[in-house]
Amino acid sequence: MPMPYGSRGGMAFSADELRVLRRALAAALQPTRHTTGASAGYDADGAQEVQEYLRLAEAVDEAAREGGRLRAFLLADLARYREALPGSAHGYLEQLQEALTAGYDPTPADLAALRALCLEQQGPAEHARRTALLRRCEALAERSVRARLRALPGGRVADEPQPAPRPAPRPAPASPPKAPRPDRPVPTPGEVFPPRRKPVPPPAARTA
The missing domain is CATH 1.10.287 (Helix Hairpins)
Known part of the structure; x- marks a missing residue:
């Protein structure tokens, strides 16, 4: 069966497994009646190929699970070395470098x-x-x-280029003061500020 290669999801295949894998890829690219079931049923060769494909798929799934277990073991081992520092410095550094290579x-x-x-x-x-x-x-x-x-x-992110700020809208220019109309006379101070009238006393005050 395929074996996990490291803890980054890689796999190592044997020569027989590679032959089955190549046939599966060829069948996927150029399907025939033996592998697609276009005819009434499978013949002996087609049925054997299908069984080999299924076994290979199961082996790949198992290898993927084993790769996950190896990665979990590696991280747990790294944590144990880290907790035992400083006495485990040499082992911790080795485990850390291996974990970094595996994508940690x-x-x-x-x-x-x-x-x-x-x-x-x-x-x-x-x-x-x-x-x-x-x-x-x-x-x-x-x-x-x-x-x-x-x-x-x-x-x-802080150092990513920020979008340029939008310029503030320019204020509208102030309209010039209106010039006085030449045909209109200038009002006098009496027209602008009319004289205040004296208050009229109530009727009772006038009869007295």
């Missing part, structure tokens, strides 16, 4: 562990190795965060 996105716990390991006393070569691994994990973690932000509705 480092977590904040991995970044914190790497920063603590970089602060320890070690030789120049080991310090450079740990620092390089830390820089790689930081870049992968940042890329993963940006990808999740872009996937959100209306998500936008």
Whole structure:
């Protein structure tokens, strides 16, 4: 049966399985009555091919499940090494590199562990190795965060080019004051401000 190749979904096929796979692809591209059932029934060769295709499909499904189990085991092993730091530094770094090769996105716990390991006393070569691994994990973690932000509705990353702001509407020019009509006389101050009339006393006051 196909075997999982790593934890990234790859598979390794044997020579017999590859022959069956090639026949299945050829039948899918150029269907015949043996594989499509266009005639009244299958002959012996067609029925055998169908059985081989079904067995191969089941084997591929099982290999995919096994690949998922391997990935889960790898991540659990990485967590165990991380919890045992700093004594398990060598094993943790090896497991982390293997997980990164398999498509693992480092977590904040991995970044914190790497920063603590970089602060320890070690030789120049080991310090450079740990620092390089830390820089790689930081870049992968940042890329993963940006990808999740872009996937959100209306998500936008800070350093992405922002749309140019729309210019504010210009105010309408003020209309010039109207000139006085030459045929209309200029009103006098008395017409503009008429004199106030004196209040008329009530009738009772006049009879007195």
